Amino acid sequence: MLINAFILALRELRRNVMRSILTMLGIIIGVSAVITLVTLGGGATQQVTQQIASLGSNLLMVSVGKRMGAGQSSGAPMFKIADADALSRELPELSLVAPTAAAPTTAIFGNENWSTNITGSTEAFFPVSNQQIALGRLFTASEARVGATVCVIGQTVATKLFGAQDPVGNRIRLNKLSCVVIGLLKPKGQSTMGSDQDDLIVVPLRTFQRRIAGNQDVSLIKVSVKDGFDTDQAKQRIEQTLRSRRHLASNEENNFNVLDMKEIAAMLSTTTQTLTGLLSAVGAVSLLVGGIGIMNIMLVSVTERTREIGIRLAIGALEREVLLQFLVEAVVLSSLGGIIGIVLALSASVLLASLLQVPFVFQGGIIVIAFLFSASVGVVFGYFPARKAARLDPIEALRHE
Amino acid sequence: MSADLPLLELRNVSKVYGKGDATMHALAGIDLKIYPGEFVAVMGPSGSGKSTCMNILGCLDTPTAGQYLFQGIDVGALNRNQRALLRRHYLGFVFQGFNLLNRTSALENVELPLIYRGTATAERRLLARKALLAVGLADREQHTPGELSGGQQQRVAIARAIVTGPSLLLADEPTGNLDSARSIEIMELLTAFNRDQGITVVMVTHEPDMAAYAKRIVQFKDGLIAHDQPTGG
Ligand SMILES: Nc1ncnc2c1ncn2[C@@H]1O[C@H](COP(=O)(O)OP(=O)(O)OP(=O)(O)O)[C@@H](O)[C@H]1O
Numbered sequence: 343m344l345i346n347a348f349i350l351a352l353r354e355l356r357r358n359v360m361r362s363i364l365t366m367l368g369i370i371i372g373v374s375a376v377i378t379l380v381t382l383g384g385g386a387t388q389q390v391t392q393q394i395a396s397l398g399s400n401l402l403m404v405s406v407g408k409r410m411g412a413g414q415s416s417g418a419p420m421f422k423i424a425d426a427d428a429l430s431r432e433l434p435e436l437s438l439v440a441p442t443a444a445a446p447t448t449a450i451f452g453n454e455n456w457s458t459n460i461t462g463s464t465e466a467f468f469p470v471s472n473q474q475i476a477l478g479r480l481f482t483a484s485e486a487r488v489g490a491t492v493c494v495i496g497q498t499v500a501t502k503l504f505g506a507q508d509p510v511g512n513r514i515r516l517n518k519l520s521c522v523v524i525g526l527l528k529p530k531g532q533s534t535m536g537s538d539q540d541d542l543i544v545v546p547l548r549t550f551q552r553r554i555a556g557n558q559d560v561s562l563i564k565v566s567v568k569d570g571f572d573t574d575q576a577k578q579r580i581e582q583t584l585r586s587r588r589h590l591a592s593n594e595e596n597n598f599n600v601l602d603m604k605e606i607a608a609m610l611s612t613t614t615q616t617l618t619g620l621l622s623a624v625g626a627v628s629l630l631v632g633g634i635g636i637m638n639i640m641l642v643s644v645t646e647r648t649r650e651i652g653i654r655l656a657i658g659a660l661e662r663e664v665l666l667q668f669l670v671e672a673v674v675l676s677s678l679g680g681i682i683g684i685v686l687a688l689s690a691s692v693l694l695a696s697l698l699q700v701p702f703v704f705q706g707g708i709i710v711i712a713f714l715f716s717a718s719v720g721v722v723f724g725y726f727p728a729r730k731a732a733r734l735d736p737i738e739a740l741r742h743e
Numbered sequence: 744m745s746a747d748l749p750l751l752e753l754r755n756v757s758k759v760y761g762k763g764d765a766t767m768h769a770l771a772g773i774d775l776k777i778y779p780g781e782f783v784a785v786m787g788p789s790g791s792g793k794s795t796c797m798n799i800l801g802c803l804d805t806p807t808a809g810q811y812l813f814q815g816i817d818v819g820a821l822n823r824n825q826r827a828l829l830r831r832h833y834l835g836f837v838f839q840g841f842n843l844l845n846r847t848s849a850l851e852n853v854e855l856p857l858i859y860r861g862t863a864t865a866e867r868r869l870l871a872r873k874a875l876l877a878v879g880l881a882d883r884e885q886h887t888p889g890e891l892s893g894g895q896q897q898r899v900a901i902a903r904a905i906v907t908g909p910s911l912l913l914a915d916e917p918t919g920n921l922d923s924a925r926s927i928e929i930m931e932l933l934t935a936f937n938r939d940q941g942i943t944v945v946m947v948t949h950e951p952d953m954a955a956y957a958k959r960i961v962q963f964k965d966g967l968i969a970h971d972q973p974t975g976g
């Protein structure tokens with residue numbers, strides 16, 4: 343009986359190809375919108391999460407200035423190397439402490455030059471920022487201590503200055519400083535904020551302070567918390583330590599800021615999720631509109647086919663067979679619309695993902711949900727017209743013009 | 744013949760439409776027995792209750808009062824679904840307006856009652872082709888009603904009515920829309936199915952020429968049977 347209904351439904355849809363397609367349009371748009379948005383949203387969320395993870399795990403950024411408003415940092419005193427030393431000495435839960443300072447510079451090699459930032463830090467900088475060596479080596483603790491004139495460069499700098507050539511062993515000029523490139527870092531790609539993480543030059547902090555900055559300032563301390571320790575507690579302990587070192591009275595606000603990268607990750611992924619949710623709701627509304635479209639067309643179709651229904655009833659179709667026929671027609675229409683929508687959504691997602699530079703992450707769950715939803719749209723919105731058809735009086739229906 | 748059980752029997756059947764002053768007795772208490780293998784023509788002026796009677800005989804409608812027995816079964820006691828099943832298994836219909844499914848091939852139209860019977864596809868095809876052959880339209884099976892003449896459409900309708908091998912074929916003015924040459928073709932088909940397959944035929948007609956093909960003529964007047972007699976032949 344179900345197979346019969348299916349055959350009859352398919353025959354009917356084949357007879358009205360144009361109308362069937364127009365009827366499905368609402369469902370097609372709804373399904374493809376929802377799936378595309380969820381897929382792209384999922385890709386974006388994954389990207390954010392991965393990028394945050396690539397910054398280093400359990401990473402805390404201790405910077406000078408208050409949390410809100412960059413302008414206030416000017417009044418606050420800079421950190422010194424001693425502050426970083428105190429943190430690593432007094433807080434055993436910290437595995438790595440990397441004091442850093444940075445300044446804009448122009449790097450010159452031969453005829454090539456490239457405007458970038460120069461970062462001064464200790465050997466702890468590399469593990470804390472999750473930077474790995476690709477060629478050559480990182481600078482050692484003793485090189486950092488004595489302030490050797492060596493540098494480690496990122497992929498972008500290497501390409502700009504050396505092209506395809508091996509940079510290791512060459513000397514580059516950074517303002518007044520001439521240093522030997524001892525290592526090339528592995529590429530990390532773009533950061534969450536869109537900046538190039540491979541556009542960097544790292545020199546020992548002492549070298550930076552002596553030869554570039556000309557002071558003892560440290561603007562940022564990157565800290566990583568040992569596994570098994572709570573980053574929130576570590577953050578509080580860092581705040582306590584720094585407050586006492588900076589002689590802040592208990593009524594004074596922090597003139598520095600400890601930022602947990604995980605918080606940012608959480609914040610960013612909530613934002614993407616909220617956006618995805620909102621846009622999906624719009625798609626769901628269009629599914630609803632598609633459902634009403636199906637109901638409308640099915641009602642028209644029932645009126646139009648009153649005579650046909652009369653014939654079917656007269657030659658012995660049962661009420662439930664006519665009901666099933668129209669219901670199956672509605673469900674076939676809506677699920678066919680769903681399938682077309684899914685195919686469209688997948689192609690659109692692949693295309694848009696590459697355009698928007700987010701990874702394409704296949705979302706099986708939403709596809710199944712969208713399909714089931716579109717099929718049930720057919721059941722729900724097809725039921726009323728189908729029942730109307732099934733309950734027709736055969737004599738009246740046969741007389742219908 | 745009258746010793747057999749009647750195929751169908753109307754006992755004091757009446758059909759009333761409307762209420763109060765607007766009450767309309769379409770059938771005012773008729774008795775009628777039709778035996779297996781009969782070919783009955785129903786005649787009478789317009790509005791005399793012929794179609795109403797056919798609808799009751801076809802189990803499409805139920806009497807307001809009185810009893811309709813089909814093969815001894817009281818149709819009035821059956822529900823809508825049971826009457827549908829009765830139509831499916833024992834009845835064939837031919838209507839005045841042809842009533843084929845539009846945009847549907849002749850073959851698919853003829854297959855329709857077999858689909859509801861659950862006949863397997865291969866057998867369905869075979870039976871439908873046989874029925875089309877019997878009405879002389881074997882070469883038109885892929886034509887839709889729009890591509891067939893009125894007479895051909897009516898022959899498809901007859902093929903659809905007899906494809907299941909029904910006990911009773913009901914035809915309400917089957918030649919009403921046709922010229923006399925086409926009408927004669929239709930009558931010859933009905934006569935042949937009645938004679939060769941023993942299908943009982945009850946047919947409404949306004950034309951004495953067509954009624955002459957039947958073996959018995961029932962004359963309606965004002966919701967009652969005025970005359971009921973065998974034809975001369
Ligand atoms: N559904 C209905 N509601 C009200 N009155 C009806 C209905 N169906 C039939 N009638 C009335 O019942 C009477 C008999 O109608 P019926 O259709 O049986 O006539 P008929 O003999 O078939 O006429 P014709 O030769 O014109 O087809 C008519 O007066 C008609 O108006």
Ligand SMILES: [Mg+2]
Binds near residue numbers: 794
């Ligand atoms: Mg009539």
